[in-house]
Amino acid sequence: MDYSNEPKGVFMVIDNKSFYASVECVQLGLNPLTASLVVMSDQDNTNGGLILASSPTAKRRFHITNVTRKRDLPWDDSLIVVPPRMNLYIQKNLAINKIFHEFADEEHCFPYSIDETILDLTHTWQLFGDSPAQVARKIQKTVRQRLGLYTTVGIGDNPVQAKIALDLFAKHNKDLVGQLSYDTFAKNVWPIEPIDKIWSIGKHTAENLAKLGIHNLGELARTDPYQLKTHLGVMGYQLFAIAWGIDRAQLDQKVPIKDKGLSNSQVLPRDYKDQHELEVVITEIAEQVASRLRHRKKQTSCVHLYLGFSYAESEGSDRTSISHEQKITTTSDNRELVGAVMDLFHKYWHGERVRNVGVSYTRLSSSNAQQLDIFADPEVQIKKSKVDKVADEIRDKFGATAIFKGHSLEKGGTMLKRSGLVGGHNGGNAYD
Known part of the structure; x- marks a missing residue:
């Protein structure tokens, strides 16, 4: 293969080793590489607890993976189990990326996930060392000294090579650095x-x-x-x-994102069969997505409802879920959107036990000018719009639970409990 015309630079993909577990180890004054610790989410919808992360030692000693359940954990006094603190992990991720910006400016620093970042050091690596590997070790040392966290680094002539070097070699090398190039790719991979x-x-x-x-x-x-x-x-x-180890992607090239719609879904903490309970949780989700719609200054002309049935309900049946949508008059009004979603619910739900609920709004348009229903009192419509706006502003200033509907206190409501979650898990107090 002739690589002479292929893009070539110095790229690093940096992974924060066992990130959530390592952060918790540091908070407890423990060494992330030697402590036995797992981060376990104990939300109702995890069926008794799910392991989100485990330290390298916990993985090795107890054969723990990120799909291990609470019931499978061994009884061992040396194994530390802690709840997730998603807000803390986000803070640490920002702190790590701030360190990366000392080696590459923001335009050449690309967060790939909460625990991985791609750096394009093509034009800057020589400022920090005699070789890319030496620069990688300097970055590792800086992160470790300031935050106590260990990182693994894959280096390549392009992002794909760097990612493969990270996954296949860096994580197993003593210095936690792996490197590939056009010259070595075929032989090693x-x-x-x-x-x-x-x-x-x-x-x-x-x-x-x-x-x-x-x-x-x-x-x-x-x-x-x-x-x-x-x-x-x-x-x-x-x-x-x-x-062939080829990657022609231009990471700094901005791709316009099409605004296709807004949605939210959740796995319920148990099977829901009672109609009123389902109406409560569907209303909560519909109102939440409506609030996001207004924040983006958008309106919708199409609502969609998804209900996934419980395992017991689906067993032996071809009907495992319902998924329907309907066009509506363009709006961002809470009552109109909830009403449209409820129409779908009452039309298509026939008493099945439900475990998953999702609501989405599509066919979005700008809401700079409010579209009024010619068959309704315009003053009433404008007043309702102002009520929604004020409620949104109160939540923005004082939090999601500063103002809420009474139905969220009823059986079946999940909004109040979920308001403290980040990514479906406990946000925690970053300053604990």
């Missing part, structure tokens, strides 16, 4: 099996590749890309590029 160890190749894709006689990147690289396209669609071309 092509033989690795199973192929789903490679970033972006899941088990389903691996099964499809196996049907073509492909079990590693070397075999993938030697396959006709047009054959891959025939069997895998456009993904076939993408996989062929990965097999």
Whole structure:
């Protein structure tokens, strides 16, 4: 393969090792690499507790994974179990990225997730060391000294190489640094099996590749890309590029995001069968999405309701959920939106036990000018709009629970309990 025309730079993908668990270890004055600690969410909808993160030692000693349940935890006095504090993790993520900005400006620093960041150091790495690997170790040392956290670093000529170097080599090397380049990629990566160890190749894709006689990147690289396209669609071309360590993405190129709609969904803490309880939780979700709609100065002309049935309800039945939408007069008014969603609920729900609820609004338009219903009193419509606006402003200033509807106190309501969650888990007090 001739790489002479391919983009080449110095990229690092930096991962905060066992991030949530490491942050908790540091808060307790423990070494993140030697302490046995797990972060466990104990929300009602986790069926008894779910492990969100575990320290390297906990993984090694007790064979704990991020899908382990509370019931599977061993009884051991040395194992520390703590609840999640999502707000604290967000603060630490911001602090880590602030350190990264000392090595690359914001335009060349790309957060990939809460625990991974991509750095483009093509034009700056020489300011900080004699080699990219030396710069990586300097970044690691800075993060460790200031925050007590350990990081792993993958280095490559492009982001894909850096990510694969991180996943396959850095996490297993003593200095927690791995490096790939166009020159070394084939030798080091092509033989690795199973192929789903490679970033972006899941088990389903691996099964499809196996049907073509492909079990590693070397075999993938030697396959006709047009054959891959025939069997895998456009993904076939993408996989062929990965097999050769090629990545032509321009990370600093801004891609306009289409405003397709707003939605919210939740897994309920138990099966809901009572109609009134379902009406309460659906109303809460519909109003929450409506508030987000108004914050964005948008209106909707289409509402959608999704209800996922419980496992017991779905067993032996072809009907596992309902999903319906209806067009409405353009609005952002709470009462009109809740009414439209309730129409869908009453029309299509037939007494099934429900475990998942989702509400979405699509066909959005600007709400700079309010569209009035010609069949309703305009003064009443404007007054209702002002009430929604004032309620939104109170929540913005004093918090989500500063003002709420009485139905949230009724059986079935989840808004008050969920208001303190971040990403579905306890936000915690970052200053505990």
